[in-house]
Amino acid sequence: MKFKTKLYIGFGFLFGLFITSYLVFIFVMEQLDKNTGEVVDNYEMLYLANTIESQMGTFSRESIGTIADPPPELVDQLDKNKEEAISNIHKAIAALERLDSRESSQELIQRLKEMSETYEAIEEEADQLRAEGNMEALKTLYWYEGRSAREEMMEVAKELQVLQQQTAAEKLNQSSDMYSLLKKMIVIYALVGFAIGVGMAIWTMRSITGNLNKVTTVMNKVAFRKSNKWPRIDISSKDEIGDIAVAFNEMAGTLEAHAREEEKLKHAAEEQSWLKTKVAEVATMYPGIDNLETLAQRFITKVTPMVGASYGVFYIRTSVDGEETFQKQAAYAYNHEDPAKDSFRLGEGIIGQCALEKRAMLMDHVPENYIRITSGLGSASPANVLVVPAEFQGEVLAVIELATLEPFKEGEKQLLKEVMGGIGINIKSIMRHMQIEKLLEESQSLTEELQLQQEELRTVNEQLEEQYENSEQKTKELEKIKLILEEKAQQLTLNSQYKSEFLANMSHELRTPLNSLLILAQMLAENASGNLTDKQVEYAKTIFSSGNDLLRLINDILDIAKVEAGKMEVIFEDVNIKDVQTFVETQFAPLAREKGVQLSVQLADELPETIYTDKQRLQQVLMNLLSNAFKFTHEGIVSLRVEKAQNKAARGPYTEADIAFIVKDTGIGIPKHKQEEIFEAFKQADGTISRKYGGTGLGLSISREIAHLLGGSIEVQSAEHQGSTFTLRVPQDQPHQQPEQSAASAEVAAGLPPQIEEPPPIKESHAAGSEKRSNSKTALLEGKKILIVDDDMRNIFALTTALESYHVDVLFAENGREGIDMLNGNPDIDLVLMDIMMPEINGFEAIRLIRKQAEFEQLPIIALTAKAMKDDRKRCIEAGASDYISKPVNLEQLFSTMRVWLYR
């Protein structure tokens, strides 16, 4: 039965019960009301009956009054009362007739009615009688006839009254019975209704709550249960609870399904989250890794267990000699006894193939002896071997190989795919980072190397500078010496000029008497008169030859003196070489014959016909050379060869246009160390030579001088006992300009040491320094021109006095303007001492103005500032002062500072 039905039944029943009781009550009430009405009617009827009786009495009484001869004034009142009574009786009877429908009553009423009519008739008669005044008749009538009618009527009224009273009593009884019956009925009904109501309620409630409890219990069970297995409500009833149960069960089913679905999703999400966590875990490992070894090692160590593998190797791409190979970089649980290779080329083996194809490769059925995963307790061959590439922008940067005891799960493969994607970019970035790092490091080392070289260079520079200074100093010294020498040379030149002039004069003076002496001696020797003995002739000859020697000597001296005094004149003209040849041949052929030495004169083919030179001087030199050659040659050959000069041995600015006169002999030769000496005046190769061979030793000296005058030179090549070769070079055309100087500079150049000489050790330089130190206290200051700009004359005076004791040339100015003017007037000022606090143009301004002039940019300016003003110093430097010094000036400090800035 449905819950609704039950409720309908229960409530309906109760409602029925309620309605029944209502109807019963209405009925009972009606009965009661009816009874009450009847009682009231009875009471009215009784009242009416009583009224009839009482009015009858009233009427009778009034009637009597009328009979008894009443005063006339009362007769009307009496009549009136009688009529009122009769009308009341009539009204009552009518009412009663209407009210009491009972037969017995009606009968009585009818009788009463009749009687009243009768009586009324009597009354009318009575009235008539009275009006007639027939009082006796009236009395009789009244007493007899009227009285019986009245009494009869009274009786009937009384009967009616009794009847009414009886009815009232009956009705009261009846009503009382009815009441008790009703009371009984109500009690019974109430009891029965209550019992049924309670029963009904209990039944309804029980039947509803029972099922509900079942539902709640189950639901409670659900509340406390977390599993996705929901309880079911076991109710077979077909009511709403049943429906609820069914609905609940259905819901439970759906929820279960949902929960299962959710579980599945949760699982998937968990897997995804695991994946993400692991990927993140791997990704968080990357920062801070800055080399591939660490990256590879950490990656393989982390990822291998993560994907459930028990063996892993990380191969990274490296370029070896331009070939790309995959090198084993790190491993997990690696067995070093494995025969696995450490490196694969692209396409080599599975590793190489994987890198080539850029895809993962899985090997399911790994043979027993492929690799073995070993632990302390045993070893097994893996179920799966997976080789995965790590790519970045389509480039395989690494390959990892993993082996598992169990096949890879899908999630693990997924994870592997994800992390491999991540490592690619990391490898690339580390590679780049490493590359950058390497480049940076290289640049750092290069910078350091540069700094190092710079320092080295500075050292070398300093050494060079020191050397330069030394050489500078030497140069200076040399220059000084040179100056002195020059001075001396000048003096000497002057002296020698005097000497030469003197000699020239002397020679002339000497020659004149000598000439006469020679002539006389010759004349004597000729012995024209024949009066001299042979002995005397011999003497005369000796005098002549000695005189000749003397003359030659004097001539030589004259020549050399002329040369040195610059008085030798050269006259350039075209000289035919053939003439030279003829001259030599004619001059020396006799001598050659005499000495038994062969003379050969050769002219080379390529020679020009003429040369532009001084013929006489050329012949003089050749004479000298050839006579020397003959002098020192006892046998063999003396040759003169004329040819174009060979440039190779030449020292100096000779050109191929030079003509060389080569005098060669086979004589005694000249030792090497003497070869230069022989050209010096009054020198011969050997002191003994003059004794043996005679000669003044001036010949070569003169020859060389003449050669120079001609713009040429004389060189010698010789070895002892092997003859000598003298080469005279003369220019073919114009003489070279300043040949001497060129030769000198060439000498200087050649005299330079071929390498940087090592610097003198610091110690020595110090020693040198201390030598310099001994110079004097005025060093660096002496002779310097210094400008003092100060508005206080006392300062100027004090400073000037102090500075002058150092032999400093002091200028002064009393203000900035004057100072600048002074500076412009004396641009050779070496240093300026500038007071800052001055009227007109102060020190800062003055310094600024000075610095504006380009020529004074480097001029040392020392500012004199008041010690208290700290800011002044900064301003001094900003204005362009080189240094500053505080006032009052400490003289020693001032001189130190001046030395620093005067140092050049």
Place this chain on the structure above:
Amino acid sequence: MNNKIEAEKELETIEINLLLEGIYRYYGYDFRNYAGPFLNRRIWNRMRAENIATISSLQERVLHDPTAMKKLFRDFSINVTEMFRDPGFFLAFRTKVVPYLREQPSIRLWHVGCSTGEEVYSMAILLHEEGLYEKTRIYATDMNEEVLKEAENGEFPLHRMQLYTRNYLAAGGTTAFSEYYSAKDNHAVFHPFLTKNVVFAQHNLATDRSFNEFHVIICRNVLIYFDKILQNRVYHLLHNSLSPSGILGLGSKEGIKFANIVNSYEEVDPIEKLYRKIK
């Protein structure tokens, strides 16, 4: 052709190694981890000066003739320095390191490779001007005893003083530079109070160990002479000699970025190469 050059190069390397090994074994000077190109240049320089054709002949001479060794030693010991060299460094030291030093009850400063002492005097002047010199002890070391003697003298060539004055001013000098020296002929003689708290001592980074713990170590333009191995060794030596929060000052072209101690330092002034030890 290439092979020949390579073979020559190889031979040169062998010869240099032998020379350095010989010097180390016989004289005790360890130049084995000096920067290769530097040694190469210096050795060739010596050989040119002495007119020696091969490194082996130089080796012979150096091993048998102590004066030749002395010369070579002098070649290897580059003593480039100047007062307030890189003024920015001294200015940075003044502004960034001095405040730290003020907090110290006493200061130990190690000047590594002080050469002829110019920078030691500069540091003394700086600390004097900052009122820290009295509580400071400067340990100035160099491997070359000759230059140490010079450093002790405190006499510097007059002709460099103009530059030094400019450096001094650029380094934030607070008074007149001439307060610190007097000129004697060609030298500026620095007042002896500047070396009152300075200890000059011979110390060879390649062979000697740490000898104290310092608040400041100045090692400028020393490491550039070394190869990477020795550089790292020296970095460790310096690191171990530095007190916690100690300051390390390097040369303008040097830097600890590639040294293995880089993580133990924070930059105080990256441009002037001032670092603070942090662990």
